Amino acid sequence: MKFTKTITKLALVSVLLGSIGVTTSTLNTTTVSAELLPAAKTKDYNKLLQLSKEPGKHYVGTRKFYASWVPGNNVGNAYLSKSYKLANITMDPGREWATAVGAGYIHGQRYIIEHQRDSVEMLVPAEFYHVPYGFKFKKNHAPVECYYGSLAESYNGYYEYSHEYGRTYTATNTIYSNRKDGHRKLTMAMDGQDRGKNQGFFIGLTSIHMNDGRDYYPVYSYSYDGNLGVVYIRTSDIDQFKPAKVTYKYIGTLNKTKGKSYYHSFKPYKNHVDF
Known part of the structure; x- marks a missing residue:
């Protein structure tokens, strides 16, 4: 999928x-x-x-x-x-x-x-x-698995009839770590910004407790038109990333973290938005 x-x-x-x-x-x-x-x-x-x-x-x-x-x-x-x-x-x-x-x-x-x-x-x-943070993979990083999931009160669940996600209601935070098609490798090509100077991922560092008993971080999976999908990585896998300045077109830039403590500064792509 x-x-x-x-x-x-x-x-x-x-x-x-x-x-x-x-x-x-x-x-x-x-x-x-x-x-x-x-x-x-x-x-x-x-x-x-x-x-x-x-x-x-x-x-x-x-x-x-x-x-x-x-x-x-x-x-x-x-x-x-x-x-x-x-x-x-x-x-x-x-x-x-x-x-x-x-x-x-x-x-x-x-x-x-x-x-x-x-x-x-x-x-x-x-x-x-909670504003996410900019990250990119460390050199020689271990593979990182990402998972499909659905937050409580969401219509992003797995639909058995069509074998697709994003179709049914879920009442609780649900992760599909136990499904063969519910997880895959996180890659720059599918999930990150792999064009331009400021390449990398937007990752939220507020953990989400899922129904399998584990904690996950959301990765805002990038698409070039500016729409974001969300996949989830296990919190322990954040060790495979390092802070980076990352720009998502039509959204904005997350500036690089400073020092050992995580820091983020979000600069929107426009100073004013007209809707």
Whole structure:
């Protein structure tokens, strides 16, 4: 199975289910008023994440567009702010940009407050705003296996009838490490940016506990049009990588880490985004 085919299908499914972000704005027939807003940088994400620790809702003064770092595909774990019911949307990383207006510790969870069209406020898990890091393989690295998976409240599960991923609902974080076709080697050709100067991978360093009892990191599998799919590597395999400056076209650049401690600085591909 070629992963890029799955991503194309996921993008289409997102539109049919009413996904928020740039995919919906450009493909839906619904009229969406255009906005020109600053694109968020690392400090903006960090500010929201800090606010998400504070009880109640806290709003920021300047509206900005934030690139989506949801660590999965077709993820439906977003709530309507007023009713606190699951919203009828799905989210994907990459060329989906959301307007975040605040954050807070709400209903016993850390959330980012997104302001969608028609003035609807959504609550999105704070971990979806963790900016990934730029990496490339170390010289003479050991092979790294990557796995297909589906986050809780996602429509990215394995469909037995067609033997494909990205088709069914999963209630819990699910990894397909026990399926023959559920994993493969992670490669630059399929998963990384292998063109231009700043080659490598975008990898999230917030671990995700899966149903097999193991912890995984999300790898934002790159495609040239800027849409990202997510595969997962075991946290121990991060030792096969070293920090790198990596650019994903239409998304932005993750600058190289400094010193022994991981550090990242996200520079969006545009200073302002017009939707």
